[in-house]
Amino acid sequence: MKRSLVLAMVLVLAFEIVLGYENIQEAASTATEKVYIPIIAKGLKASFWEPVKLGAERAAHDYGVEITFEGPQEEAQTQEQLDILNIALARGPQAIILSAADSKATTPYLEEAQKAGVPVIGFDSGVDSPIVKTTVGTDNYGAGELAANKMVELLDKKGKIAIIIQDATSQVATDRRDGFIDTVEQQYPNMDIVAIGYGQGDTKKSAEIAKDILEKNPDLKGIFGGNQGSAEGIVNAIRELNKEGEVIAIGFDSGKIILDAIREGVMVGAVTQNPQAIGYKAVEEAYKAYQGQTLPAFIDTGFEWYDKTNIDTLEIKELLYE
Numbered sequence: 001m002k003r004s005l006v007l008a009m010v011l012v013l014a015f016e017i018v019l020g021y022e023n024i025q026e027a028a029s030t031a032t033e034k035v036y037i038p039i040i041a042k043g044l045k046a047s048f049w050e051p052v053k054l055g056a057e058r059a060a061h062d063y064g065v066e067i068t069f070e071g072p073q074e075e076a077q078t079q080e081q082l083d084i085l086n087i088a089l090a091r092g093p094q095a096i097i098l099s100a101a102d103s104k105a106t107t108p109y110l111e112e113a114q115k116a117g118v119p120v121i122g123f124d125s126g127v128d129s130p131i132v133k134t135t136v137g138t139d140n141y142g143a144g145e146l147a148a149n150k151m152v153e154l155l156d157k158k159g160k161i162a163i164i165i166q167d168a169t170s171q172v173a174t175d176r177r178d179g180f181i182d183t184v185e186q187q188y189p190n191m192d193i194v195a196i197g198y199g200q201g202d203t204k205k206s207a208e209i210a211k212d213i214l215e216k217n218p219d220l221k222g223i224f225g226g227n228q229g230s231a232e233g234i235v236n237a238i239r240e241l242n243k244e245g246e247v248i249a250i251g252f253d254s255g256k257i258i259l260d261a262i263r264e265g266v267m268v269g270a271v272t273q274n275p276q277a278i279g280y281k282a283v284e285e286a287y288k289a290y291q292g293q294t295l296p297a298f299i300d301t302g303f304e305w306y307d308k309t310n311i312d313t314l315e316i317k318e319l320l321y322e
Contacts, residue, residue: 029036035065035095037286038088039279041202042101042125042170043075046228047255048275051321052124055279056097063287071099075201075229076167078102085109089118096314097121102129102169113282119289123282125172134295136282138273140172141301144179144226147250147271150305151184151222154268158190159221162213164230166201176226176252194220199230203257206233207240214241222248228255231270235261254320260313272319277301 039056041049053069060067070088072080074265079100088096096118100106103126110131113120120127122135149162161184167179177196184191195213201207206225210233216221225231231251234256238244244266251258251270261267278301285295306316 002029007217010098033062034092034122035287035290036093037065037067037095037290038091038093038282039067039069039097039123039282040081040084040088041071042081042099043067043073043077044071044072045075045319046201046253048228048253048273051275052279055276055281055285057279057285058276059280059287063283063289067282067283073102076101076169078105078169082106082109089113089116092116093118094290095119095121097123097282097286098127098132099124099172100127100170101125101167103171104169119286121286121289124278125170128171133289134285134297136285136298136299137278137301138284138303139298139300140175141179143252143271144176145183146303146305147176147224147226147252148180150269151224151248151250152188152191155221157188160192160194160217160219161222161224162195162197162220163224163226164195164199164203164209164213164219164234165226166198166217166230167198169304173226180224180226181187185190196218198233199233201227203229203236206234208233210214210234210237211241211300214238214243214247220247224250224252226252228253228258231267232257235266238266254322256322259311259320259322262307265308269305272306272316273302273303274319275321 044112056067070084096113110120110129114131119133120131120138124130124137125133126137128148135217163180166173184193197209199209223234225234234249249267251267254272281299310316
């Protein structure tokens with residue numbers, strides 16, 4: 001009887017040891033499966049990145065993913081962004097989300113990620129490389145077309161116009177620029193683009209460029225700012241030169257300066273993206289890529305035109321930020 005009891009106790013103890021070992025193994029397996037995804041923006045100064053980050057954080061919570069949201073403070077700081085990318089790769093991430101300041105400059109780092117089996121997801125500006133699994137963002141060429149069509153419509157299809165864009169290296173900037181320019185040049189022969197300025201997404205630099213364009217072209221009828229900093233610079237230049245009501249100004253994105261300018265009639269309207277959707281979908285697609293799923297080449301999160309007539313509607317307010 002005693003021998004049977006002892007044997008039973010030994011069996012119970014053995015079972016508990018095995019069960020405990022399996023629990024430890026399961027916990028260890030879970031720990032090793034922890035998914036870390038760094039998100040590297042091309043610049044953090046514009047308030048556009050705040051709702052993008054919020055969207056990314058929501059997705060990280062929903063998918064149980066650890067993220068970091070990093071980038072140089074100013075746009076067009078290519079080397080600083082490359083340094084951040086290099087450090088992120090050294091941490092051994094399961095995927096990387098990148099909005100490249102300079103697509104060509106990132107190539108060696110993308111190749112390193114590919115060799116390590118780390119999928120790269122482009123977002124917002126994206127990355128012009130076949131290594132990237134997908135890009136989440138706005139159809140920026142289409143958004144540029146929309147801005148151009150609104151401009152020529154407001155100017156009755158004739159007159160001199162100008163454009164200020166953030167840079168000539170990022171895909172988001174060149175797509176918006178080309179969408180705008182191609183539409184005007186190919187469809188509206190009586191429109192004349194007299195100047196293209198690059199303000200690095202900086203409000204002060206863009207304002208100086210805008211003032212120079214306005215002073216050299218006193219008969220300028222319209223000007224388009226292709227991102228938040230460019231548009232803010234145009235607003236400030238128009239105010240400083242007392243050109244309110246003389247020039248049709250169209251912006252991109254939002255922020256307090258742009259929203260106030262539209263409400264006050266200094267800027268006619270702007271094209272807005274869906275920044276929270278960009279952040280959310282980027283993390284979602286990065287998680288899918290980590291799992292080995294096949295992704296579409298591009299995921300469009302949409303864009304909308306807004307002006308005085310719809311700026312306070314629920315549909316548009318959800319896409320705007322200060």
